[in-house]
Amino acid sequence: MACPRYEEAIHELVDGTLGPIRRSELQIHLDQCADCRALLRDLERLRDLAGTLDRPIPPNRVWMQIAGQLQQEGRLQAPAPPPARTRHRTLLLAIAAAVVLTVGASLVYLLPRARPAGQAPDLAQTTAAPAPGNAAASGSVQGDIEAEFRQAEQHYQAAITKLEEAAKSDQNAIDPGTAAMLQKNLQVIDQAIAESRAAFRSEPTSAPARDSLFEALKRKVSLLQDTLALMNEMRKGNAEGAAQIVNGANKG
Amino acid sequence: MNGRQRDDRLAPSKLAVQASAVRSAAPASREEDRALIDRCRQGDAAAFEQLYRAHAGKLFSLTCRMVGHTPEAEDLLQDIFLVAHRKLDSFRGESALGTWLYRLASNLCLDYLRSRAARTGQVTDSLDDDEPWIPDASSRNLAERTVSKMDLDRAIAQLPAGCRAAFVLHDVEGLEHGEVAEVLGIAEGTSKSQVHKARIRLRALLAGR
Numbered sequence: 001m002a003c004p005r006y007e008e009a010i011h012e013l014v015d016g017t018l019g020p021i022r023r024s025e026l027q028i029h030l031d032q033c034a035d036c037r038a039l040l041r042d043l044e045r046l047r048d049l050a051g052t053l054d055r056p057i058p059p060n061r062v063w064m065q066i067a068g069q070l071q072q073e074g075r076l077q078a079p080a081p082p083p084a085r086t087r088h089r090t091l092l093l094a095i096a097a098a099v100v101l102t103v104g105a106s107l108v109y110l111l112p113r114a115r116p117a118g119q120a121p122d123l124a125q126t127t128a129a130p131a132p133g134n135a136a137a138s139g140s141v142q143g144d145i146e147a148e149f150r151q152a153e154q155h156y157q158a159a160i161t162k163l164e165e166a167a168k169s170d171q172n173a174i175d176p177g178t179a180a181m182l183q184k185n186l187q188v189i190d191q192a193i194a195e196s197r198a199a200f201r202s203e204p205t206s207a208p209a210r211d212s213l214f215e216a217l218k219r220k221v222s223l224l225q226d227t228l229a230l231m232n233e234m235r236k237g238n239a240e241g242a243a244q245i246v247n248g249a250n251k252g
Numbered sequence: 253m254n255g256r257q258r259d260d261r262l263a264p265s266k267l268a269v270q271a272s273a274v275r276s277a278a279p280a281s282r283e284e285d286r287a288l289i290d291r292c293r294q295g296d297a298a299a300f301e302q303l304y305r306a307h308a309g310k311l312f313s314l315t316c317r318m319v320g321h322t323p324e325a326e327d328l329l330q331d332i333f334l335v336a337h338r339k340l341d342s343f344r345g346e347s348a349l350g351t352w353l354y355r356l357a358s359n360l361c362l363d364y365l366r367s368r369a370a371r372t373g374q375v376t377d378s379l380d381d382d383e384p385w386i387p388d389a390s391s392r393n394l395a396e397r398t399v400s401k402m403d404l405d406r407a408i409a410q411l412p413a414g415c416r417a418a419f420v421l422h423d424v425e426g427l428e429h430g431e432v433a434e435v436l437g438i439a440e441g442t443s444k445s446q447v448h449k450a451r452i453r454l455r456a457l458l459a460g461r
Contacts, residue, residue, distance in 0.1 A: 011448045015429070042394040042455050049404050050423035055313040062326055063304055066333045067297065075337055077295035 002039035003029070010036060014043045060229045061222065156217040163224035182227055189223060192216040285349035293340050304333055307350060310425055311357045317408055317420045318361040319368075328364060332357045347434060354427070354435040358417050365413045399458050407457040411450050418443055419450035 002010065009026045012018040018026065030037050070076040196213035203209050291299035311332055315325040336356055343352055408416060408424075421432045422443070432443040 007452075008444075008448065011444070011451065014451075015444075017429075038393040039455075042459075043451055045394055045399070046404070046451055046454055046458075047423055049399060049401065050419070051426065053313075053401055053405060053424050055309055056316050056321060058308050058312040058326065058329055062308070062330055063301065065330050066304065066337075067301070069330075069334060070300070070337055071297075075295060076297040076300060 002036045003033060006033075006036055007039070010040050010043065013040065014047050059222075061225050064225070153213070153217070156214075156221065160217070160220055160224065163221065163228065178230070182223070182230075185223055186220070189216060189220045193220065282345060282348065286345050289340060289343055289345075289349065292337065300333075300337060303336075303349075307353050308333070310350075311353060313425065314354070314357050314417075314420055315361055317405070317424065318358075318413065318417060319364055320409065324364065328357075328360055331360055335360065351427075351431055351434055354421065354425075354431075355437070358421070358435055362413060362417065394455060394459055397459060403458060404454070407454050410457055411453055415446040415450040415453070418446035419454070422447045423451070 006026055006029055009018055009022055013023065013026060030040065067076060193213065193216040196209065196216045200206065200209040200213045288299055288303055292303060308329065312325065312329050315328045315332070319325050319328060332353070336353060339356070343349070347355075408419065411419065417436060418432055421427045421435055422429065427435065429440050429443045429447070432438075432447070433440040436443065438446075
């Protein structure tokens with residue numbers, strides 16, 4: 001175990017902030033103390049390794065959500081009309097941002113975490129067994145909740161339709177191989193949506209079935225957003241950015 | 253921001269891991285920060301996107317290491333920039349823009365962790381344990397072990413939130429102790445002791461795997 005008297009000095013030596021006099025004193029001690037030498041070596045390794053840790057890159061949708069929210073609050077002014085050749089790109093991004101807002105808003109009443117205080121209770125809670133003698137009222141509540149859920153699903157579908165239209169409008173921006181890979185991923189997600197929807201319809205009060213369907217719909221929205229982001233990168237000629245999107249979509 | 257330079261390139265792409273590299277480009281000057289903030293205050297969307305692209309990478313690194321690589325980290329990143337835009341008028345340029353953003357980010361992360369601790373029934377006034385840390389005298393040192401980046405990231409996740417924040421800001425993100433102190437609202441000496449505590453704990457965690 002390292003000597004407590006010198007531990008702070010060892011940390012400061014690692015930080016590069018140890019003064020010359022204390023450094024000399026520490027060096028004399030290090031020549032004689034294997035435990036302190038081991039501590040210094042380990043702390044230097046930790047420092048070096050910490051400085052090279054990977055930095056995760058936030059998904060593009062985070063910026064789109066931020067921009068959409070601030071525009072909705074009126075805090076961001078719409079940019080000046082772009083030149084014709086970039087107008088399409090701006091339109092794609094605006095569609096994607098609007099879609100994200102639409103989808104997010106539709107979930108407010110159905111996701112407990114996002115629900116403000118005093119709002120309708122969690123679907124899972126209200127789908128519990130109704131109080132005796134209160135079947136009619138419970139049925140009415142259940143009907144309201146299912147109606148809200150159908151509305152939320154419609155919002156998702158509307159968002160997906162918009163994104164698909166935007167993606168199809170500029171298919172030539174993506175090379176055929178990448179387009180085929182994206183199409184294959186979409187088919188897998190569509191299959192998951194169909195299965196989740198069937199499970200939810202057979203068990204409309206099941207929270208896991210509902211969550212599974214929403215998760216699949218979210219995945220589709222996310223993939224379509226990435227497709228639009230990829231088109232933007234291809235248009236800008238940013239091969240590195242495009243490659244990262246493709247790699248991420250292939251893993252997703 | 254002084255100290256070791258981090259690679260701040262931010263490619264607008266799906267979540268991917270970008271290997272960090274020491275970069276020689278200088279951070280924006282205070283004048284550049286003020287000019288950018290002025291444009292943001294006027295609602296200039298392109299200016300705010302520029303601000304986002306310049307800082308989102310390191311702030312996302314902080315949020316991921318504070319709350320985990322989860323959707324909550326993305327939500328927190330979103331909240332950081334929404335709060336930043338709403339509080340632009342309070343930025344007076346006394347500190348660097350990056351420091352100001354780091355302060356927002358660390359406050360939101362720590363608030364989130366307190367809220368999560370309260371929801372899971374953890375009763376604590378502080379996110380740091382108050383028990384004195386006494387390293388095991390028989391712990392093997394790191395020289396005998398291979399330690400990967402993933403090992404270190406896992407060990408960082410096990411640190412108490414307070415010293416985790418200080419360690420991530422200082423050793424991972426390269427801030428000086430004075431900057432860490434400003435970000436976390438603590439004394440510089442406290443920043444040093446928190447980082448030192450984190451290192452000793454990490455050494456023990458990694459040696460004891």
